[in-house]
Amino acid sequence: MTRRVILIVLDSVGIGEMVDAGDYGDIGSDTLGNISKAVGGISLPNMEKIGLGHITGIKGVNKVDSPTGSFGKCAELSRGKDTVTGHWEIAGVVLKEPLNTYPNGFPKEIIQEFEEKIGRKIIGNKVASGTEIIKELGEEHVRTGFPIVYTSADSVFQIAAHEEVISLDELYKMCKIAREMFVGEKAVGRIIARPFVGKDGDFTRTANRRDFALDPFDKTMLDYIKEKGLDVMAVGKIEDIYNKRGITDAVHIKGNMDGVDKTIEYMKGTAKGIIFTNLVDFDMLYGHRNDFKGYAKALIDFDNRVPEIISSMREEDILILTADHGCDPTTESTDHSREYVPVLIYGMQVKSGANIGIRKSFSDIGKTVLDLLEIKNELYGESFAKEIIK
Template sequence: MKRRIILIVLDSVGIGELPDAKDYGDVGSDTLGNISRAVGGIRLPNMENIGLGNITGIKNIVDVEQPTGAFGKCAELSIGKDTVTGHWEIAGSVLRKPLNTYPNGFPEDIIKEFENKIGRKIIGNKVASGTEIIKELGEEHIKTGYPIVYTSADSVFQIAAHEEIIPLEKLYKMCSIAREMFIGEKAIGRIIARPFIGKVGEFTRTPNRKDFALDPFDKTMLDYMKEKGLDVIAVGKIEDIYNKRGITEAVHIKNNMDGVDKTLEFMKKDNRGIIFTNLVEFDMLYGHRNDVQGYAQALMDFDNRMPEIISFMRDEDILILTADHGCDPTTVSTDHSREYIPVLIYGKRIKSGINIGIRKSYSDIGKTILHLLNVENDLYGESFANKIWNGIDYL
């Protein structure tokens, strides 16, 4: 079977607060809807044609009379609202216990242990924006050689270092040491290397970021596909999010458009299974920095590439667009937001105009993908493949 899934995660493009948003301080969050409202209406004609504006409850996006694809949205069952939590649930691993976060910085005993293991002091140890903390502490870092440690509302331990002060190899080694520390009861989703370059007042982060993740706690759709002998191709930070588990081939990217380019390169090849892409700039450059105009432009830039993506689809290919959480740039918060995620499905064999409704879990996506690929599994979730598949052959 040559059927193939192209799954693209538009990182942080949530479409409205979940019923429990108040528990996360996210009442009123609606990443896509609020961006459109704030800029006086955003047109995304190619995603709208598939059915983006027809999703139940979506705001400020144009709906069309005859969508060319299927559409709906998913609620999140997992406790949390970060990248790892969202992606793991999409792939069928639901977190009933949240990963640890440190909203007041890391405890002294943890910092002391880390300093002892790396053989030097650290600076920072607080919740901060990555770009702001290197402005604040970059000069001290250069003078002392001490790495900058910081976190966010996510389950992350981040280490920033100037590439000329702490070479990448040493920075990655520090991250590996931290990764070994933050397991079990102290489990953190990701240890992230955040290298930067430049002079004081002109620091810029480099593309040499590297994430050190945990293995998913459950078997995921990626594991099932790999075991079946299918291609599991990871574009962007997908490889890091799943700690390389279930991946057969991977490539990292420089930005959203590079991510689209790399996806297209894989689509041109003779593979079968899944091409799984994460486009992180929506979240990293615009959501966390509350850059409404930048976020809106990035959405339009991606939408402009949609005809190109569709032109490379084979007859049996299925395109799925979704997200992993929200990150509403119109709110005071710079953190992720607890939101529904959109689901758009397109392909020659996909029924047009089908509303898959409001799904109970992100994991319905993974369950559906395995159903479409005829991969037997015990994955959590409920497949909607029978609702959308337009064919008489067996799914």
């Protein structure tokens, strides 16, 4: 019997365009494949051993004769390509309609209502890169005290503020006000606090980011696990993505490597259930900034930690590595991309070399997790547990 599942989402590590990528302007996107080509081949020997090279062609990553784990990829059934949509679907919630986006900025009446409720004017109100907009408007923000509001191709309302101008507590309060506003027909997936520090010309974002999400629209695998009396340990922004629902313990992180450290700390404990980790640096620091070299290094850095993760596993543990969407840094776009996501499964109970093929939905992952934990459920999806367990 599986006592614990360690589910790690490599945020934005997509593995090739989906058949409907054209509907999203993402023809040619292949986050992992294009990065590997751009750097002349990437070495990821530890994920290669599990079976990464068997999922798709990745320059520098080979098909091995005897993979140590099982492998495959998942299509996204939901409409959309953002973090909340991807994570919710992993946990069994499929969105028939995409969450709202605001490609031309937010309507005047929404901004006026927000300004009245926070007692300040705002600046910005457009689609922008988070790092670029603080370069552009950071000095004006410091001078005026007006928070910077912006969005992206994702379903987000983001508020950037200098920590010495607007305190973290006040910034988070502003986000909570926005969260109460953006519901119903106006709903966005996340309200995001984007604090920064420094002086003009040298502003840098801090690790005090907070995401304020909606409650998932249906019951998730996390709810099922918690109701069973098992532990749901969230690492990184997992707690925020699910608005704390179904979570029994959570820790926020300062970067990918800290996320791996915190995951391993949980693994060394005695809790049973799921350790659910999001490693956001791939997306936040490299994908959205079109930094394919930095992205490649981050992939190598994570791969170097895989043996440590595996050595921390118990005999009954199962490790699943996947992603939530793509964010190809080699394309002109700085936004997420509509891609398949990889699935790598490892553990003493897992078959070597089992190919689970192309799954119809990310939710097959959540359905499988519940089967592995022997939890009866009505979650959407089709479990691949029988295909991977010896």
